[in-house]
Amino acid sequence: MTTPIRIAETGPRRLRGFIAAMTRLVEEAGEDEARILEQGRHLLADLVAVDDWLPEAYAQPHPVHYRQYLLHCDPLERFSLVSFVWGPGQRTPIHDHTVWGLIGVLRGAEEAELFTPDGLPHPAGRERLEAGMVDAVSPRIGDIHRVSNAYDDRVSISIHVYGANIGAVSRHVFDAASGAPKGFVSGYANDSLPNCWQG
DSSP: OOOOOOOOOOTHHHHHHHHHHHHHHHHHHTTOHHHHHHHHHHHHHHHHTSOSOSOGGGSOOOSSSOEEEEEEEOTTSSOEEEEEEEOTTOBOOEEOOSSOEEEEEEESEEEEEEEEOSSSOEEEEEEEEETTOEEEEBTTTBOEEEEEESOSSSOEEEEEEESSOGGGOOEEEEOTTTOOEEEEOOOOSOSSOOOTTOO
16 A cells, blocks of 8 residues: 655645645545545645645635635546635535545634434534544545534634535535435636646
């Protein structure tokens, strides 16, 4: 088993280094989700350990709802990298992903309410991710949750890696009372990608 390289770069080169390492990982691991999550967790932890690489344009909150900015999508759509920018007190509905994902907190903190998919989503606990922490989701290990900014007075930013072009994936939100699913496709807040080749 190949151990992914550590990301030693700073600034835009740090983002470029992560993209290169993640591309190598998904190429080598193929359908081995457990390996991708295990090794990808370390890569993402390295990325969010230093907060000097995310361009300001992809860190801007919206006054009403969270924003999802695409930072990179693999040309074969094997993975995508996004920044989630949470304004004070903002949160998602209960939702799933249908693909594997890794979540790393770059700034602030986020809280997740976890749900089980047995018939209706049922509460299955809560967790809090502080800056530098990384968690994983997938249909295999659990991927239904409701996420919120842990702070009511500041912006939080998390960096997510998903096993598809997540903005184009058909997923579900669930009614909190009935558990009824409704399909959605999230899309992205941006029309252009960051230039990770500068610097």
